[in-house]
Amino acid sequence: MSKTSNALAPSVEHRIYVIRSQKVMLDRDLAALYGVKPIALRQQVRRNRERFPEDFMFQLTKIEADSLVSQSVIPSRRSLGGFLPFVFTQEGVAMLSSVLRSRRAILTNVAIMRTFARLREMIATNKDLAARVEKLEHGQQRIGSIIEVLVDEIEHMKALPPPNKRKIGFDL
Numbered sequence: 001m002s003k004t005s006n007a008l009a010p011s012v013e014h015r016i017y018v019i020r021s022q023k024v025m026l027d028r029d030l031a032a033l034y035g036v037k038p039i040a041l042r043q044q045v046r047r048n049r050e051r052f053p054e055d056f057m058f059q060l061t062k063i064e065a066d067s068l069v070s071q072s073v074i075p076s077r078r079s080l081g082g083f084l085p086f087v088f089t090q091e092g093v094a095m096l097s098s099v100l101r102s103r104r105a106i107l108t109n110v111a112i113m114r115t116f117a118r119l120r121e122m123i124a125t126n127k128d129l130a131a132r133v134e135k136l137e138h139g140q141q142r143i144g145s146i147i148e149v150l151v152d153e154i155e156h157m158k159a160l161p162p163p164n165k166r167k168i169g170f171d172l
Contacts, residue, residue, distance in 0.1 A: 012115040024087035033108045044099045056092035090116045
């Protein structure tokens with residue numbers, strides 16, 4: 001892995017958002033990573049629109065953009081330059097490498113693809129971990145209910161009158 005890929009990984013992870021149930025990156029974040037102006041990135045995308053179907057890239061609605069502002073993902077609508085941003089899925093980011101052909105674009109793309117792959121691994125690991133925790137909790141609940149029954153039985157036995165005991169041995 002190159003030094004550039006390693007250096008980009010942390011900054012890439014914090015620039016992936018979930019919008020419309022998809023993991024996406026904003027055009028302005030990608031432009032910053034690729035070292036181009038956002039307007040230049042959008043121009044290249046518009047010139048090659050057939051490479052970016054709706055499942056690769058889509059434009060945010062005003063409500064979605066306002067939501068990003070309210071969540072402090074972007075500082076203000078003004079920071080978008082008066083445009084509703086494009087967002088790119090993993091496939092759209094991969095397609096960007098075919099329209100942005102610099103060495104930096106290639107290295108950035110590699111780092112982004114690795115980050116998306118790492119996120120998929122983390123999600124899979126978390127699902128496995130969640131299943132394990134749920135199994136443990138279920139086991140604890142079973143043990144807890146058994147202990148409750150035992151405690152109830154002990155309390156019930158304490159409440160019973162002592163049994164009549166006959167003395168063992170001889171009376172003198």
